[in-house]
Amino acid sequence: MSLRGSLKDIQLPDIVQLVSTAGKTGMFLLRRGTTEGHIYLQEGQIVHAEVGDLQGEDAVYEMAIWNEGEFLFQPEVRPPRVTVQRSNTTLFMEAARRIDEWRILSRKIPSLDMIPAIVPSLPQGRSHVQLNTGEWMVLARIDGQKTVRELAQACGLSLFDTSKILYGLITHNLVCLKEPSPAPPPSPASPVEDTGVLRSEVSSNIQASGVTPATRHERLLTYLDRVRQVSLEVLGPNCAPIVETYYLKARAAVQDGQGLQAVQEAIVQMVREIAKLKGRDVIQTLLDQIKRIKA
DSSP states (O other): OOEEEETTTSOHHHHHHHHHHTTOOEEEEEEETTEEEEEEEETTEEEEEEETTEETHHHHHHHHTOOSSEEEEEETOOOSSOOOOSOHHHHHHHHHHHHHHHHHHTTTOSOTTSEEEEOSSOOTTOSOOOOOHHHHHHHHTOOSSSOHHHHHHHHTOOHHHHHHHHHHHHHTTSEEEEOOOOOOOOOOOOTTTOHHHHHHHHHHHHHTTTOOHHHHHHHHHHHHHHHHHHHHHHHOGGGHHHHHHHHHHHHHHHHTTOOHHHHHHHHHHHHHHHHTTSOHHHHHHHHHHHHTOOO
């Protein structure tokens, strides 16, 4: 049985504890704005988490500080890998400590998408500075182009540790933060990226053959089952966790009465995620197969 709710009403540690106590295996799907993350439990214990470029404990800590957004627990979804070794209690104790520190760090670093830049001259009255190894490492990789997130990756440090070092450098007026430049206009979509076409195909396939409101629910579930089967056949076992995740996500949405739009969105998100792992030819084959499915 799926479980869903708002992170405004219940914090992530509390809802994970509820599921953990029951010894459940499954996946939490968390969404805040356009950012989506996953936390996998095996018999109640967190064993893997991912959000953006983060995996493992850092991903748990990132999502633990979210105070808005939505969550959905999908039972019996198996983790694709194991990246977390600590107990749930230890994880969330550390998360609570970091939340307190983030409140302080955010005074100087309001967004992790801002770009650190070196201040061109030392503060007045100072002829030299004394830095530790971590500060030198971060300072050496600041180029005025990397965001805080990218800088952390370049340094091989967590976002939390990088932000702590930057906080000290900013406080001592050695580094400043600037807003990122506006993103360039998107280039025309390739056939693989043109998800608008895919949405249209899904819509026409499901609505074909005089589907009535009384049978729409059944047709949607049948269509999902066939998309799942085709996707597993084309992509193979390595992509099975991704296929199963979006299949269960779409099925739960249909059961909740969300209908065609939820099915379209789940299929599009699945294709986008798989496109990061597979070549263009494989994705194009998958799209061609999905377009042929009739509900």
